[in-house]
Amino acid sequence: MRSFLITITRDPVGLAGAALTTASALLFVILYGIALVGLEGRGPYLGIVTFLIIPAFFILGLLLIPVGLWRERRRERLARERGEAPPRFPVIDLNRGTTRKAVLIFVALSFANLAILSVGTYKGLEVMDSTAFCGAACHTVMEPEYTTYQRSPHARVKCVECHIGAGADWFVKSKLSGSWQVVSVAFDLYPRPIPAPVHNLRPARETCEECHWPQKFVGDRFKVNTHFEEDEANTELKTVLVLKVGGRQAGLSQGIHWHVDPDHVVRYRANENRQTMFEVEMTDAQGTVTRWKGPEADSPEGTAAPWRTMDCVDCHNRPTHVYRMPGAELDAALLDERIDASLPFIRREGQKALEVEYASHEEAREGITRAIADFYAADYPDIARDRADAVGAAGQAIADIYAWNVFPTMNVTWGTYVSHIGHPDMSTEVGCFRCHGGEHMTEDGEMISMDCDTCHSILAQQEENPEILQTLLD
Template sequence: MTIFRQKVRNFLFPPHGSSRWMYIIPYAILSALIVSLFVSGAYVWDYTNSPTFCGTSCHTMPPEYAAYQISPHARIACVECHIGREFIGNQIFRKAGDMRHVVATLFETYEYPIRIKNMRPAPEICEKCHSPEKFSDDSLRIDTHYGNDMSAYNIYLILKTGGGSKREGLGRGIHWHIENTIYYYPTDEEAQTIPYVKVIRDDGSAIEYVDVEAGFDPVSIDESQLRQMDCITCHNRITHRVYTPEESLDSAFTLGKIAKDIPDIQQKGVEVLRGKYASQEDGMNAIGELDAYYKNNFPNYYSSDSEQVKQAIEVLKKIYTDSVFIEQKVDWDSHPTNVGHINSPGCFRCHDGKHLNMANEAIRLECNLCHSIPVVAGPDDFLTNIEISRGPEPETHLNPNWISLHNQAVGPSCSNCHSTDDPGGTSDTSFCSNSACHGTVFTFAGFDAPALREIIKSQLPPPEPVTEIPTLTGDPTYDNYIGALFTVKCTGCHEGETAPKGVDLSSYSAAMKGDENGAVIISGDADNSLLIQIQSVAHFRNFTSEELDIVKQWINLGAPK
């Protein structure tokens, strides 16, 4: 041992008189070792940060990796979200903190399905790429679905993404939630039940909303348990979303991966994908049995198009292996996604119509709050008209509870702005028979919550008087014709303090008073009356040519009462 130490000492510290190389070689070797250590360490660091390592090294991660690969973030490394883009020193400390996952794996102290509990704050991850202040545009969305007869239909809507900064006159739309400070109180691990919401106004004051069905007392809130709304509050599964069988099949049909002319393929596809199986292998076998099903039940089709059937089976197997992980207890129902409001509460966790403030005003639940009214178009519809509301609204529509009231407040004035055939139906023959609205079961909305219905009962507008435009005999006056015409055609908007530009046509005195700039009806001078000028061009509700001529006659006669 002593001899070995002496040799090492002589190697590192050559005796006096040794050649120059004897002095250089030890340091060259040490430098090479250090460089090798750093280089190999860099490669190890890079590999352990790679999606392949994160997704395949641990048997708990296949569901997350499969969803990741088809997500919008498929080119983003896992660590960019789960550790964050940071100085490498901070990243090392954060990664060291995740050693608890290794310990949980070694000792099997985890539970399926895996749920993340310690995500980095959105400003440290999402907003490194997606700056909310820079998002200020709306976008067109087209969803393609297939009926039982495999006829395609599309749902068109404008998604009001909004965003931008309030100082630039923006800060609206869906991303209003990020530009403003909002706190919420969830009562479950997945934050699917939120009985309390607090919005901080610009002046620092707060307005509180409580779910009237929850029996929740805001006084009991532990302020430390409040969460501030950020990107992940809604986009919780943006990288790891598992699509429902119906969604996956719609996509496969649209992309031509599965032939639409295969008999019963939609029903059978959903049936085998949603089946409950003891193992992954049993699920794959059940899908494979579709080959025998088509061979026995549709022999003519199978004899000529067996390859299409086999291709469909392979696509269904791919959907199944990407969506169902029996060991990890993961499928489309295991992790709710908070974007949307059909398959899980999502937006309706707060915007369900039954979160009210002290004035019994709801967090608004309007179809056109975050998107336009959806429009359904079938194969025979060559033109799709998407309505974007931009004009004045009747006073009833300004009530934050309007969506929960509107089906009980249908009246003649609705037709001033909307087509009203088959109201409440699903025929898509009018604005009021929209199948995307009335043909969908909104499980998580609170329209019919008993406590809500009792509270808003007093807010129902009185029944509209049925007013008909009379047949004119003799010269027109306000009382014998003009007043009734204004009531039917104008006062849905032009009535009371909220009348656009102050033009109130609900009474003779108000009509003759005019607007904030003066008279809109100039007695004896129809051509220069603003009322006639506006009604002579396209308006929200125009008089017929006959009605307009009578109004002109009335004004030129001196606008008698």
């Protein structure tokens, strides 16, 4: 045993191997201890390092030892052939006080290094896991996603919780793509905008369904949507509808959340951006399969497209990166009174100012505030003079809207990322009508229901003072 140790540590490669193995073993014990105490954090990284990277180094070290052994043997043989004594390391004599001290110091320092290394690694991983790292480390690249995320209902959910799963396969996937991302940012190769959908998103089962119970019965949801007209008074209009979100009740699934009931499976084949549905298939609890074909189902692209089982993000594709169109943002700002609705034509002028292209957020802020101020100076000089504050605030609020939704450096503009909830705009945001648009037929000519009442009851549509609200509120 002793001679073995002496032999392997005599060669630099073997020595390195032995050191690597010992260090990894110690590090492993320490990190494993940290994990056992329950300090592993929320993300997968500590586990990955403890159980993947360190063992890899451990094994690398073990592999180096025989290499060192072989090199040492060869050197001895060559030396013997030349008739020399084999080369030797200096003898460490522990009987000498100074040597003993040196060795003790060496050992103590090594332990200190190890401790530092462990804590450092741990902290480093914590940082990598954080939203700030994902959202802000490559500031320009992630700016659109980070900005929209911060305004969303999920602003407290970490990026890694939706984007990176636990386990080794996710580690490999995310680190491979992560390394590529670093390269592509360094050499400016990344796509602008970053394409959606994200094909290696964690499955909804591991993300959304950790917090939202999929079979939870939501029932009908009463919604009041407010829009403002582009007239002088910015007339406020209400749309009132009852959305049949549904879910599962008494063993029976109904309404909009029927699609994600585990009793049946809805699958589809779509083009790359999932806007064109080639073919839709439903398998019910009895195993009966129904298929609906769209107009392009039999095209070469249509038959080549893979099947995907529908889940939450096929409708809720923008749960956190929420981009809105100018109209929807202006309606929200007027309702919140971030924009003063008593300013004549502000809805129309806001829309106009937002549709101009600007090279940067700074330029947009300047252009938008000036356009709004100029409009009132020219057409309503009294207002421009007496209510300069309201005009200025409106200009800033409209500029905010621009900065939240348009990112010139990433080529993200209005409509780059569309939402699939509902059917906000029949030309760009088709949403549910990708399947429910009346174009998908079974062999017998039955289409996926397009009846307006399937999904909602509309109680009032764009009305100034709808009766239903008067009844409810009085």
